[in-house]
Amino acid sequence: MFIHRTVLAAMLSLLSVCAQARDYRYSDAHLHYVDFFQESEGMKPLLQAMDVGRIDHVLISGIPVAKKWHEDEPKRPRYYAGDDGGAYWYSATDVLVADAVKRLPAEQRKRFHPFLSGFNPNDKNSDAHIRRMLELDPGLWQGIGEVFTRHDDLTALTYGETPRANNEAMTRIYHLAAEYDLPVLLHSNITSKRERNPLYLAELEEPLRNHPHVRFIWAHAGTSMEIHRHQQKLDFLLPTLERLLGEYPNLYVDLSWSVLQPYLLDADGKPDARWIELVSRYPTRFMLGSDVVGKFDGLREAMQAFVPFLDALPEKVARGVARDNFLAVLPRQRQAAVRD
Ligand SMILES: [Zn+2]
Numbered sequence: 001m002f003i004h005r006t007v008l009a010a011m012l013s014l015l016s017v018c019a020q021a022r023d024y025r026y027s028d029a030h031l032h033y034v035d036f037f038q039e040s041e042g043m044k045p046l047l048q049a050m051d052v053g054r055i056d057h058v059l060i061s062g063i064p065v066a067k068k069w070h071e072d073e074p075k076r077p078r079y080y081a082g083d084d085g086g087a088y089w090y091s092a093t094d095v096l097v098a099d100a101v102k103r104l105p106a107e108q109r110k111r112f113h114p115f116l117s118g119f120n121p122n123d124k125n126s127d128a129h130i131r132r133m134l135e136l137d138p139g140l141w142q143g144i145g146e147v148f149t150r151h152d153d154l155t156a157l158t159y160g161e162t163p164r165a166n167n168e169a170m171t172r173i174y175h176l177a178a179e180y181d182l183p184v185l186l187h188s189n190i191t192s193k194r195e196r197n198p199l200y201l202a203e204l205e206e207p208l209r210n211h212p213h214v215r216f217i218w219a220h221a222g223t224s225m226e227i228h229r230h231q232q233k234l235d236f237l238l239p240t241l242e243r244l245l246g247e248y249p250n251l252y253v254d255l256s257w258s259v260l261q262p263y264l265l266d267a268d269g270k271p272d273a274r275w276i277e278l279v280s281r282y283p284t285r286f287m288l289g290s291d292v293v294g295k296f297d298g299l300r301e302a303m304q305a306f307v308p309f310l311d312a313l314p315e316k317v318a319r320g321v322a323r324d325n326f327l328a329v330l331p332r333q334r335q336a337a338v339r340d
Helices: 002-020 043-052 092-102 126-136 152-157 168-180 201-210 225-231 237-247 260-264 273-281 299-304 307-311 315-329 332-338
Strands: 026-032 055-061 065-067 087-089 112-116 143-148 184-187 216-218 251-254
Touching: 026 299, 026 315, 043 055, 043 299, 055 092, 055 143, 055 299, 055 315, 092 112, 112 126, 126 168, 143 168, 168 184, 168 201, 201 216, 201 237, 237 251, 237 273, 273 315, 307 315, 315 332
Parallel strands: 026 055, 055 112, 112 143, 143 184, 184 216, 216 251
Antiparallel strands: 065 087
């Protein structure tokens, strides 16, 4: 009996070790250093939040538009959707990111992967601007984005025409991305707030097909909180992703917040078996992101929210999704620097 009890206790403690064994380390593949007013808490709180959240690496990007405090608005808006004031393309966002990263000591700097975002995706001169920025700071920028194309309410508030992921200006940018081996983080909603079909999918699919040497990270897998508010779960999202991942090996998927629920987890927080199957079938193609904007105290929670889903994946796949898949899309010459 005594032996039995000992064996039982040993088994129980082994079980609890197993349950806790998956102490994930993370990469945040979708982080904005500033908010829609180009303000940030700064690097110190960000570093603290990364350490608390076990986040080894981040994709650090600005915000490509600035929201105006319009003359007619009595109160300063707190978010882009706060009032009817417009937003305009804002290149200085990259200056803020570059400065913050360049001030870091070398040991910390290698955890940051700056993506350049401050350009107008409707302007066929934007590739020339990006090239100038790349040449101004050789080796600093490790990707392009987040590029805002179809972005529901934000699109409507941004001055000028609606950007498409397949327009001529973006095509020129993809050629530049291929030349510099830069991945592109692209926000291109799969549909509008009201249409229950993949209305804008062709705009994403055309560059996937035409630029096989560019690694595309599809922000939120084409979903948004606004789409959910209007039509809840899109039943065509999963089959569309299945098809795209099979056809385009250059497609990577950011699973950040609007994908987590209601797709990866159901209303009770249980992992969806079909998504587990999809991610397991394409184990190198998915990554996590927080999509925080300028404030960083929610970083740990943002990553922890994925744990029930990660725990349902095979362990090796889960560790790739949590941390390593993001590192593997960075420019090839960068990858050696982050291997440890
Ligand atoms: Zn974002």
